[in-house]
Amino acid sequence: MEYIINSIDEINIAAKFILKNFSKSKIFAFFGDMGVGKTTIIKQLCIELGVYEIVNSPSFAIINEYLTKNDDIIYHFDFYRITNVTEAYGLGYEEYFYSNNYCFIEWSEKISSILPNNCVKIQMSEINNGIRKLKIKS
Numbered sequence: 001m002e003y004i005i006n007s008i009d010e011i012n013i014a015a016k017f018i019l020k021n022f023s024k025s026k027i028f029a030f031f032g033d034m035g036v037g038k039t040t041i042i043k044q045l046c047i048e049l050g051v052y053e054i055v056n057s058p059s060f061a062i063i064n065e066y067l068t069k070n071d072d073i074i075y076h077f078d079f080y081r082i083t084n085v086t087e088a089y090g091l092g093y094e095e096y097f098y099s100n101n102y103c104f105i106e107w108s109e110k111i112s113s114i115l116p117n118n119c120v121k122i123q124m125s126e127i128n129n130g131i132r133k134l135k136i137k138s
Contacts, residue, residue, distance in 0.1 A: 005132040008040070014134070015044040018122070022138055025120045027097060029108035032124035037132055039078075041124070042104040046074055049102060057106065062091060072101065079107040085114055 001021070005014045018028070018041075028045070030038040043055040050068035057078050058064040064076040075096045082088060088111045096103055097116050108115060115121075123135040 001136045003134040003136060004127075005037075005041075005134065007130055011037075011040060011044045012048070015041060015048045018045065018120075018134075018136070019048055022120045022136070025118065025138060026100060027103045027105070027116055027119035029105045029112075029115050029119045029121050030124060031108050031121065033126075034080075036124045036126055038106045038124060041122075041134075042076060042106065045102075045104060046076070049074060063096070073099075074102040074104070075099075077103065077105045079105065079110040082110055085111050088114060 003014060003017060005011060022028075030042070032038055039057040046055045046066055049072070050070060051066040051074060052069055053066050055066060055076065056064065058076055059078050059080060062078060062081065066074045066076065068074065077096075079088065093111070093114060105111070105115075108121070121137045125133050127133050
């Protein structure tokens, strides 16, 4: 499935589309070049799910945890800084991925070998002038 985001003004519509069409999924793995908008779409997904805190990329912490208005937990991962998949083992990734909480993963290509089979994979790319294309596979 493909989805086009024509401008930043449509990011909330894109987030609603993803959550509606993949409502049975809790793990979303994002792929794409730096600056393509992975963090931006994850921020909007968190807002749509009721996160009231500020959502930032966990570049240095690797994992951020957010609470929703209903006290549900959402995990946000950024694996950009890891050098190999073994580092994800050290973080106890299984505890998060199999917690039945939402997990949004940036730089999923670094840990593709340990992504759960039931995750939604979203490849993001820039077409031109701020237009983004999402290729979504579940």
